[in-house]
Amino acid sequence: MGTSSFDVARYIASLPLFEEMSPAELGRIAQGSRIRRHGRGDILFRVGEPCEEFHVTVTGRIKLFATSPDGQEKVIELLGPGCTFAEALMFSGQPYIVGAEALTDTLLLSIGKAAVVGEIERDPKFALRLLAGISRRLHSLVYDVQCYTLHNGLRRVVDYLLRDSGEPDIQPLRGRGCSRPCAHAGKAEAVRVSLPVSKATIASRLSLTPEYFSRMLHELEDAGMICVDKRDIFIPDPQRLADYPEG
Amino acid sequence: MGTSSFDVARYIASLPLFEEMSPAELGRIAQGSRIRRHGRGDILFRVGEPCEEFHVTVTGRIKLFATSPDGQEKVIELLGPGCTFAEALMFSGQPYIVGAEALTDTLLLSIGKAAVVGEIERDPKFALRLLAGISRRLHSLVYDVQCYTLHNGLRRVVDYLLRDSGEPDIQPLRGRGCSRPCAHAGKAEAVRVSLPVSKATIASRLSLTPEYFSRMLHELEDAGMICVDKRDIFIPDPQRLADYPEG
DNA sequence: AACAGCGCTTGATGCACGTCAATCCCGGGT
DNA sequence: ACCCGGGATTGACGTGCATCAAGCGCTGTT
Numbered sequence: 001m002g003t004s005s006f007d008v009a010r011y012i013a014s015l016p017l018f019e020e021m022s023p024a025e026l027g028r029i030a031q032g033s034r035i036r037r038h039g040r041g042d043i044l045f046r047v048g049e050p051c052e053e054f055h056v057t058v059t060g061r062i063k064l065f066a067t068s069p070d071g072q073e074k075v076i077e078l079l080g081p082g083c084t085f086a087e088a089l090m091f092s093g094q095p096y097i098v099g100a101e102a103l104t105d106t107l108l109l110s111i112g113k114a115a116v117v118g119e120i121e122r123d124p125k126f127a128l129r130l131l132a133g134i135s136r137r138l139h140s141l142v143y144d145v146q147c148y149t150l151h152n153g154l155r156r157v158v159d160y161l162l163r164d165s166g167e168p169d170i171q172p173l174r175g176r177g178c179s180r181p182c183a184h185a186g187k188a189e190a191v192r193v194s195l196p197v198s199k200a201t202i203a204s205r206l207s208l209t210p211e212y213f214s215r216m217l218h219e220l221e222d223a224g225m226i227c228v229d230k231r232d233i234f235i236p237d238p239q240r241l242a243d244y245p246e247g
Numbered sequence: 248m249g250t251s252s253f254d255v256a257r258y259i260a261s262l263p264l265f266e267e268m269s270p271a272e273l274g275r276i277a278q279g280s281r282i283r284r285h286g287r288g289d290i291l292f293r294v295g296e297p298c299e300e301f302h303v304t305v306t307g308r309i310k311l312f313a314t315s316p317d318g319q320e321k322v323i324e325l326l327g328p329g330c331t332f333a334e335a336l337m338f339s340g341q342p343y344i345v346g347a348e349a350l351t352d353t354l355l356l357s358i359g360k361a362a363v364v365g366e367i368e369r370d371p372k373f374a375l376r377l378l379a380g381i382s383r384r385l386h387s388l389v390y391d392v393q394c395y396t397l398h399n400g401l402r403r404v405v406d407y408l409l410r411d412s413g414e415p416d417i418q419p420l421r422g423r424g425c426s427r428p429c430a431h432a433g434k435a436e437a438v439r440v441s442l443p444v445s446k447a448t449i450a451s452r453l454s455l456t457p458e459y460f461s462r463m464l465h466e467l468e469d470a471g472m473i474c475v476d477k478r479d480i481f482i483p484d485p486q487r488l489a490d491y492p493e494g
Numbered sequence: 495a496a497c498a499g500c501g502c503t504t505g506a507t508g509c510a511c512g513t514c515a516a517t518c519c520c521g522g523g524t
Numbered sequence: 525a526c527c528c529g530g531g532a533t534t535g536a537c538g539t540g541c542a543t544c545a546a547g548c549g550c551t552g553t554t
Binding site for chain 3: 525526527528529530531532533534535536537538539540541542543544545546547548549550551552553554
Binding site: 152153154208209211212215230 | 510511512513514520
């Protein structure tokens, strides 16, 4: 649909997924995409709806969430600028299995299945990049399962502060082979991280209640491991935090 | 390495992933693969080892597991005959993030990365089938996360009996669009399922202790929802079980 | 037949975490 | 300045599940 106010081809050229693509290829992808604006609280899609495209968060924050039969909600993933999602859904041909909601005002780019499939047939390297991207996604989910099942609440909070802090899932991974684990651990220098969304949302992402999350932050603060000021958290010694409560 | 006792090309032709492939293509894949025999308890690979191939369980049962720093273990996935695994690892170029152990004597086929990448460049349809396969994997992981985080232990057991029962992850999915959910739910007829591995292993897969898993089975039996005889479980009314404890 | 060993069960007890409810804090609209 | 509402904190209490420790019943071994 090529939109007027936003140069899609130029934007996607900056994403790792589309790197090395020729202007002609980028143009075809842009043709098969559409861009939309959403306000905070808007539902981008619901579970059960068919999925014929995947999405890129251009600006804003988005949460993917599941809802249990009795109505309670669990955040599966938090997404920030540059993040892509639902690629996997598109390829498996199933309807959405999670819902998506804009946590802030959001600019969303959606790329149609036909354009992607067409490009795969033209360029095997593109297929490999897609495979690599989805594979990383799968890894981080495996990592999440490990955290949920064999770390307790306090450790999950510590891990979050050390790994997922700053921008959520910021897409341009700095180095392959080190997909996610421990952006800050091992560093001797102090860091300041800023929670990208409300504490209740992060608590849900970590499978904790807001109350318990609050208590864990407080415990870390009492122990002198962190300083909390609203959404800003100061970590004087990441290594010591990583070793808590042993160190 | 084409082995004498086993016709690799013929075997993989029966897997959905390689369907519609020409004999020449199958031959090239078979060239790039190797087959091994493992005894019960053998470690197939450990976390941290580099991954240059993906695997197919020809016969036997395998578990993928994570180990926490303090030594306790959690089963991530159970695999039976026909299941493929570690495709994603191979593509993301990272070392193994889980370990694998044979739960029974096992015949394992491992297909090298080079052969797969070569075939992707030749046949875009193959790339699409790979993408679809990995995507289904990702979905079932999302499903797992949902179970762990918003169902309690009893419900996870019920879900397992209704969905994952019988062969674990039996690969030839009968119909797309219905990847996993509820193989038996909705059926009026009684079913008999047989646990593919020890109860302790299944308990770990469900993130429960063997003790608690045992108690949950006992509770379901007391309620008349199931009959347990060693590893055989009889479910007179799957629908009623699905609604437990409301029905 | 006796024994060993493993998979599984059963009971008693404890803790991590959730629930419920009250308060507090802070930014925004009129 | 006022009130308002949503996010966050705090405390008292309850519970789902783990832990620890015996026991039990197989199957295989000598």
